[in-house]
Amino acid sequence: MSKTIVIDGKVIPFEDGQTIIQAATAAGVYIPHLCHNPKFTPHGSCKLCTVKVNGRNCSACTFPAAKGQTITNITKELNDDREKITQMLFVEGNHFCPSCEKTGNCNLQAVAYHLGMTDNHFPHFFENREVDASHPDVMIDHNRCIFCTLCVRASQQEDGKNVFAISGRGIEKRLVVNSPSGLLKDSDLDVNDCAAHICPTGAILIKRTGYKVPIGQRIFDHAHIDTVALAAEGASHDE
Amino acid sequence: MSITVYVPCDSSAVSLGANRVADAIAQEAQKRGIEINVVRNGSRGMYWLEPMVEVATDKGRVAYGAVKTSDVASLFDADFLNGGVHALNLGLTEEIPYLKKQQRLTFARVGITDPVSVEDYVAHDGYRGLKNALSYSQADIVKHVTDSGLRGRGGAAFPTGIKWNTVLNTPSEQKYIICNADEGDSGTFSDRMIMEGDPLVLIEGMTIAGIAVGATQGYIYLRIEYPHALEILNAAIANAYAANYLGENIQGSSKTFHLEVRQGAGAYVCGEETALMESLEGKRGLVRFKPPLPAISGLFGKPTVVNNVISLASVPVILDKGGEFYRDFGMGRSRGTLPLQLAGNLKHAGLVELAFGATLREVLYDFGGGSATGKPIRAVQVGGPLGSYLPESQFDTPLDYEAFAAIWAVLGHGGIVAFDETVDLAQMAKYSMEFCVEESCGKCTPCRIGSTRGYEVMDEIVAKRDLDKNIPLLRSLCDTMLNGSLCAMGGMTPYPVLSALNHFPEDFQGR
Ligand SMILES: NC(=O)c1ccc[n+]([C@@H]2O[C@H](COP(=O)([O-])OP(=O)(O)OC[C@H]3O[C@@H](n4cnc5c(N)ncnc54)[C@H](O)[C@@H]3O)[C@@H](O)[C@H]2O)c1
Numbered sequence: 001m002s003k004t005i006v007i008d009g010k011v012i013p014f015e016d017g018q019t020i021i022q023a024a025t026a027a028g029v030y031i032p033h034l035c036h037n038p039k040f041t042p043h044g045s046c047k048l049c050t051v052k053v054n055g056r057n058c059s060a061c062t063f064p065a066a067k068g069q070t071i072t073n074i075t076k077e078l079n080d081d082r083e084k085i086t087q088m089l090f091v092e093g094n095h096f097c098p099s100c101e102k103t104g105n106c107n108l109q110a111v112a113y114h115l116g117m118t119d120n121h122f123p124h125f126f127e128n129r130e131v132d133a134s135h136p137d138v139m140i141d142h143n144r145c146i147f148c149t150l151c152v153r154a155s156q157q158e159d160g161k162n163v164f165a166i167s168g169r170g171i172e173k174r175l176v177v178n179s180p181s182g183l184l185k186d187s188d189l190d191v192n193d194c195a196a197h198i199c200p201t202g203a204i205l206i207k208r209t210g211y212k213v214p215i216g217q218r219i220f221d222h223a224h225i226d227t228v229a230l231a232a233e234g235a236s237h238d239e
Numbered sequence: 240m241s242i243t244v245y246v247p248c249d250s251s252a253v254s255l256g257a258n259r260v261a262d263a264i265a266q267e268a269q270k271r272g273i274e275i276n277v278v279r280n281g282s283r284g285m286y287w288l289e290p291m292v293e294v295a296t297d298k299g300r301v302a303y304g305a306v307k308t309s310d311v312a313s314l315f316d317a318d319f320l321n322g323g324v325h326a327l328n329l330g331l332t333e334e335i336p337y338l339k340k341q342q343r344l345t346f347a348r349v350g351i352t353d354p355v356s357v358e359d360y361v362a363h364d365g366y367r368g369l370k371n372a373l374s375y376s377q378a379d380i381v382k383h384v385t386d387s388g389l390r391g392r393g394g395a396a397f398p399t400g401i402k403w404n405t406v407l408n409t410p411s412e413q414k415y416i417i418c419n420a421d422e423g424d425s426g427t428f429s430d431r432m433i434m435e436g437d438p439l440v441l442i443e444g445m446t447i448a449g450i451a452v453g454a455t456q457g458y459i460y461l462r463i464e465y466p467h468a469l470e471i472l473n474a475a476i477a478n479a480y481a482a483n484y485l486g487e488n489i490q491g492s493s494k495t496f497h498l499e500v501r502q503g504a505g506a507y508v509c510g511e512e513t514a515l516m517e518s519l520e521g522k523r524g525l526v527r528f529k530p531p532l533p534a535i536s537g538l539f540g541k542p543t544v545v546n547n548v549i550s551l552a553s554v555p556v557i558l559d560k561g562g563e564f565y566r567d568f569g570m571g572r573s574r575g576t577l578p579l580q581l582a583g584n585l586k587h588a589g590l591v592e593l594a595f596g597a598t599l600r601e602v603l604y605d606f607g608g609g610s611a612t613g614k615p616i617r618a619v620q621v622g623g624p625l626g627s628y629l630p631e632s633q634f635d636t637p638l639d640y641e642a643f644a645a646i647w648a649v650l651g652h653g654g655i656v657a658f659d660e661t662v663d664l665a666q667m668a669k670y671s672m673e674f675c676v677e678e679s680c681g682k683c684t685p686c687r688i689g690s691t692r693g694y695e696v697m698d699e700i701v702a703k704r705d706l707d708k709n710i711p712l713l714r715s716l717c718d719t720m721l722n723g724s725l726c727a728m729g730g731m732t733p734y735p736v737l738s739a740l741n742h743f744p745e746d747f748q749g750r
Pocket residue numbers: 391392393394395396397401402405421422423424427510511512532533534545622623625649650651652726727
C-alpha cells in the first residue's frame with residue numbers, strides 16, 4: 001500500500017500498470033465512463049472519463065496511475081463537460097428513450113441521469129440510420145450506436161471472432177459488420193457471444209427478450225449508475 | 240570552361256515555369272554555341288522572384304528574376320552569363336536584403352547546392368555533423384541536442400533532446416526514427432523546401448538520430464501531395480547509399496542506418512504522430528491515446544523518435560558546430576532559428592529563417608513588405624489552421640513560444656498567413672470548424688460531434704441569425720472541444736475560432 005494517488009482528496013492505492021480508472025474502481029470511486037469496460041483493452045474515445053491530473057485533462061481509462069498524481073474527478077467543471085459530451089452523443093444518434101427496449105438498462109441514459117442532464121443542449125442531427133434485423137437472434141439498431149467499440153473489442157478479445165468494425169472517418173464513421181453482405185446474418189455472431197450482450201446502449205439487442213423485465217424493475221430504476229458500475233466492475237471496498 | 244546556371248527544381252518554382260525556363264536557357268545556349276552547365280538547385284525562398292535564375296560569376300552568384308521563357312533571349316543578349324545588366328538583374332544573390340537579413344542555419348545550403356549530389360553536399364560542409372557524431376558516445380550526441388535547446392519544429396515545441404534521451408534509455412532490440420513529413424498545415428512549405436532543396440541535410444539528421452538512440456531503421460512519412468519531393472528524396476537516398484552514408488558500416492564506423500520514404504494517403508490527421516504510426520503500420524489513421532508515448536512504445540510497439548523535418552534537418556549544424564553555437568541564437572526558452580513561411584496577402588511571400596525574438600511586425604513588413612493589395616493587414620494566422628488569429632494590436636509580439644502562449648496563440652510550424660481588411664473573421668471561424676469536420680479522425684466525441692455542430696452554429700452566426708443564442712452555444716462547444724478532445728485536432732480548433740471571435744467581435748455582430 002505504499003503507492004498512492006489522490007482523487008478528490010481521497011488517498012487511493014494503486015499497483016503498477018493500473019490505469020486511474022482501475023485504481024479508482026478498486027477503491028470504490030466512480031469515474032463516469034461509457035467506452036471503458038475493465039474486461040477489454042481501453043479505447044479512450046468517448047472522453048466521458050476525463051479527469052484533471054495535476055491540472056491537466058486526461059482520460060482516466062487510459063492514463064496510467066502514477067505516484068504524485070493529484071486528481072480531481074467530481075467537480076462542476078468536469079461534470080459540465082461530461083454533460084455536454086453526453087448531450088453530443090444523444091444528438092448524434094437517435095435516442096428516443098421512451099420507445100427504446102433498453103430504457104432503464106441503458107448506460108447512456110443512466111449516465112445522463114447521473115449528470116443531471118435535462119435537455120439535449122445541441123441541435124439534433126436526425127441522421128437516417130439503419131436497422132439490421134437479419135440475424136435470427138440478434139439485431140442492431142444503428143440509431144443508438146455511440147461507437148464505443150465495446151462490441152468490436154468483445155468479439156475480438158473475448159469471443160475470438162471479428163464480427164464488428166468501425167469504418168469511415170470523422171462524422172461519417174459507422175459500425176459495420178464483417179460479413180460478405182455486411183449483414184449480421186452472414187456473420188458468425190452467435191447469440192451467446194459476449195459481443196451480443198456488451199452494448200451499453202440499445203444498439204445491439206437480443207431478439208425475443210424484449211420487455212421480459214418490465215419497466216420499473218430495470219437496473220437503473222432502482223440504483224444509480226455509480227453504484228451499479230462499481231458493483232459490476234469490481235469494487236473491492238466494503239462500506 | 241562552361242558557365243554554371245542555376246534554375247530551381249523546387250515545385251513552387253516549377254509551378255511558375257522553372258522547367259520551361261531551364262529548357263529555354265539550354266536551347267538558347269546551344270543555338271548560340273555556348274557551353275553551359277544547368278544545375279537544378281533548391282529555391283532561395285523568394286517566391287515572388289521565381290523562377291529565379293542564378294549565374295556563377297567571379298564575384299559570386301548573380302540573380303535574375305522572375306524569368307519567363309520570353310526573357311531568355313534578351314538575357315543572353317545582355318550577357319547574363321557574365322552577370323550582365325538586364326531589367327531582371329537582381330545583383331548578387333547573397334546581397335538581396337531579404338536573404339541577407341536572415342540567419343540561415345537549417346537552410347544554409349538550400350538553393351546553393353545540387354540537392355541530390357553528395358559531393359556538392361560534402362563540399363558545402365555537409366556530413367561534418369555526422370563525422371563528429373561518429374566520434375561521440377550516444378549520450379554525448381543527445382547532450383549536444385539537449386544543450387542546443389532545439390524544440391520540436393512540428394509545432395508542439397517539445398525539447399528534442401529530452402525525447403531522444405527517452406528513446407536512448409528505453410531498452411529494445413529494435414528502435415525506429417520517423418521523420419514527420421506530412422506537412423499538413425495550410426500556408427506552410429519549409430519541410431518541402433528542405434526535402435526538395437537539401438534532402439541530404441535531412442538524411443544526415445536522421446542518421447545522426449539513429450546512431451544517437453540506437454535505431455537502425457528510419458522512415459520518412461511523406462504526404463502524397465509532394466511528388467517532386469518524393470523523387471528528389473529517393474534520388475538523394477540512393478546517392479547516400481552509394482557513397483556509404485546510409486546502409487551498413489557507415490563510413491567504416493560499424494554503424495548501420497537504413498532509410499526509406501513512405502507516402503501518406505492525404506489525411507491531415509495522419510500528421511499527428513500516433514495516427515501517422517497507425518498509417519505506417521498499414522491501419523486506419525486513427526489517433527492513439529498517449530501515454531504510452533511513441534518514445535517508449537511507438538511504431539510496432541517499439542521505442543520511436545518521431546520528429547518533424549525541420550527538427551531533424553537542424554541536427555547536422557548542431558553536431559557540426561556544437562550545441563552552444565545553436566543555443567546562442569534566439570530568446571528565452573526558444574533557442575536557435577525558426578524557418579518562417581510567409582504566405583497569404585503579402586507582397587513578398589517566401590521562406591525567412593530567423594533567430595527567435597524578432598517581432599511579427601518586423602516579419603510582416605521588413606520581409607513580407609506589407610500586404611500584396613496595399614491595404615492594411617488586419618489579421619494574421621500564425622501556426623497553421625489550428626493557430627490563433629492575431630489582430631494588429633498583437634503584431635509586436637516577439638516570435639517566441641512562450642510569448643505566443645501568453646496571448647493564447649501558437650507559433651506552431653512557423654506558418655504565417657496574412658489577411659487584409661477585406662477578410663471576414665466570422666467566415667474564417669466557420670472555415671476552421673469546417674476543416675475540423677473534414678479532417679477529424681472521428682475517434683473522440685468532442686472533436687467529431689463538436690466540430691460538426693460548430694460548423695452549423697457558425698453557419699447561423701455568419702447569417703446573423705439568433706446571435707444571442709448561437710454565440711454562447713459556440714463558446715460552449717469550443718469549451719468541450721478544448722477540454723475533452725483526444726488530440727490537438729479537436730483540441731486546438733477552438734484557437735482560430737475563439738481568437739477570431741474575441742479579437743474581431745465586430746465580424747460576429749448583427750447588421
Ligand atoms: N506541422 C504541421 O503541419 C502541423 C499540423 C497540425 C498540428 N501541428 C502541431 O502539432 C502540435 C500538437 O502535436 P502533438 O499532439 O504531437 O503534441 P504533444 O505535445 O502531445 O507532443 C509533442 C511531441 O513531444 C513528445 N513528448 C511529449 N512528452 C514527452 C516526454 N515526456 N518524453 C518524450 N517525448 C515526449 C510527443 O511524443 C511528441 O512527439 C500542435 O501544437 C500543432 O501546432 C503541426
